Amino acid sequence: MLLRNGLVVLPEDTVRLDIRTSGETIVELAEHLVPEPGEHVIDAAGRLVLPGFIDSHVHFREPGATHKEDFASGTRAALAGGVTTILDMPNTQPSTDNREHLAEKKALAAKKAVVDYGLYLGATNSNIEEALAISDQVVALKLYMGSSTGSLLVTEFAPLYRHFSTFPLHKPIVVHAEDEQSLKYFGSLGSKDHNQSRPPLSAQIAVSRALAIAEKTGRALHIAHTTTARELELIQEAKRKGVHVTCEVTPLHLFLNEDDQHHLGNFGKVNPPLRSENDRKALWTYFDTIDTIATDHAPHTRTEKDVPYEQAPSGMPGVQTMLPLLLTAAGEGRVTLNEIVKRCVVNPARIFGLKTKGALEIGKDADIVLVNPNVAYELTNEQMLSKCGWTPFAGWKVKGKIEQVFVRGSLAYENGTCIAEPGSGKPVPIQS
Numbered sequence: 296m297l298l299r300n301g302l303v304v305l306p307e308d309t310v311r312l313d314i315r316t317s318g319e320t321i322v323e324l325a326e327h328l329v330p331e332p333g334e335h336v337i338d339a340a341g342r343l344v345l346p347g348f349i350d351s352h353v354h355f356r357e358p359g360a361t362h363k364e365d366f367a368s369g370t371r372a373a374l375a376g377g378v379t380t381i382l383d384m385p386n387t388q389p390s391t392d393n394r395e396h397l398a399e400k401k402a403l404a405a406k407k408a409v410v411d412y413g414l415y416l417g418a419t420n421s422n423i424e425e426a427l428a429i430s431d432q433v434v435a436l437k438l439y440m441g442s443s444t445g446s447l448l449v450t451e452f453a454p455l456y457r458h459f460s461t462f463p464l465h466k467p468i469v470v471h472a473e474d475e476q477s478l479k480y481f482g483s484l485g486s487k488d489h490n491q492s493r494p495p496l497s498a499q500i501a502v503s504r505a506l507a508i509a510e511k512t513g514r515a516l517h518i519a520h521t522t523t524a525r526e527l528e529l530i531q532e533a534k535r536k537g538v539h540v541t542c543e544v545t546p547l548h549l550f551l552n553e554d555d556q557h558h559l560g561n562f563g564k565v566n567p568p569l570r571s572e573n574d575r576k577a578l579w580t581y582f583d584t585i586d587t588i589a590t591d592h593a594p595h596t597r598t599e600k601d602v603p604y605e606q607a608p609s610g611m612p613g614v615q616t617m618l619p620l621l622l623t624a625a626g627e628g629r630v631t632l633n634e635i636v637k638r639c640v641v642n643p644a645r646i647f648g649l650k651t652k653g654a655l656e657i658g659k660d661a662d663i664v665l666v667n668p669n670v671a672y673e674l675t676n677e678q679m680l681s682k683c684g685w686t687p688f689a690g691w692k693v694k695g696k697i698e699q700v701f702v703r704g705s706l707a708y709e710n711g712t713c714i715a716e717p718g719s720g721k722p723v724p725i726q727s
Contacts, residue, residue: 347379359388386445
């Protein structure tokens with residue numbers, strides 16, 4: 296295949312280049328490539344050519360909660376959002392916390408996924424040796440320092456420290472950084488304001504603790520969904536000291552604040568919560584400190600959300616809306632396309648050891664997204680391919696229409712239609 300005349304978004308520059316693929320791989324990038332006999336040629340004039348995004352934080356709910364998402368619906372939503380690789384979290388039913396449960400989830404994904412995928416292992420108080428033994432089969436270890444959806448939780452110092460010390464030091468432990476004891480205390484006060492029942496202090500305590508243990512053990516640490524200025528100050532200082540730490544932010548926290556949560560009600564309830572407008576702005580101020588943008592796609596049905604606050608589950612969908620929101624922010628001058636590609640493609644591939652992913656480069660998988668940058672439209676619930684069927688961004692105006700998505704050189708999505716067959720997605724090769 297030959298893509299011609301497109302504006303190619305690279306990590307450091309945006310240039311007009313042609314891209315040639317062979318099989319599943321990019322084999323040539325240059326100006327004015329000449330079509331070979333019989334070669335399929337696509338004219339990308341007037342289009343942005345982006346690498347397929349890597350969403351390194353999704354909850355596709357399989358096994359155990361497939362009424363609200365599964366690998367088929369979740370990966371179709373990913374395709375529609377220009378995401379060609381997903382990394383799925385372990386807080387399913389049962390939790391992905393041992394080799395048996397991991398094998399079961401692999402088999403489910405292999406039958407249904409239409410994008411490439413990697414899986415996390417979940418940390419427990421008792422699976423320290425098991426996590427080490429199967430570490431080469433997963434992209435990372437997920438450790439919940441505070442309770443959230445599911446039963447995974449590690450709060451005692453001994454298992455926490457042993458996981459940090461034992462899991463391969465170069466391979467990231469990804470932490471949900473909210474302190475459990477403070478969550479219990481603030482939750483007991485009875486506030487129905489989610490940002491008060493799970494306040495910034497809970498996140499700051501957990502981040503400080505995780506950074507201190509990571510510094511002592513010398514391990515790779517990735518902090519999921521940072522939400523406050525203070526967290527990013529702590530991470531920034533740790534990076535200066537040489538701690539091997541990276542961090543993530545979600546579009547939810549980049550674009551929404553606690554006022555939106557009040558407006559959305561339970562549909563805006565997420566862990567960690569939407570924060571103050573000052574903290575939301577701080578995520579943009581500290582943007583250079585943020586390594587990855589990932590969605591924390593966590594769908595729940597309308598019926599599950601439409602209950603009293605205390606009973607409503609936390610989480611919002613997002614895998615289909617990340618790229619349109621970020622394209623719009625780039626068009627408004629808040630961020631460059633190159634900065635987006637670094638955080639949604641380059642850095643996730645590096646942090647999680649995805650050998651064949653990472654950019655539009657010779658030798659990498661031909662994961663390619665064609666975008667018409669001039670098309671403006673409105674996000675609607677009806678557009679969403681997630682089983683939950685809603686988005687907190689319904690009614691938002693965005694600019695930049697995803698027209699075609701290629702996964703490893705094969706056309707998988709075109710103008711609103713998923714073409715890829717279930718099971719066409721593959722597990723990502725992982726660096727050991």
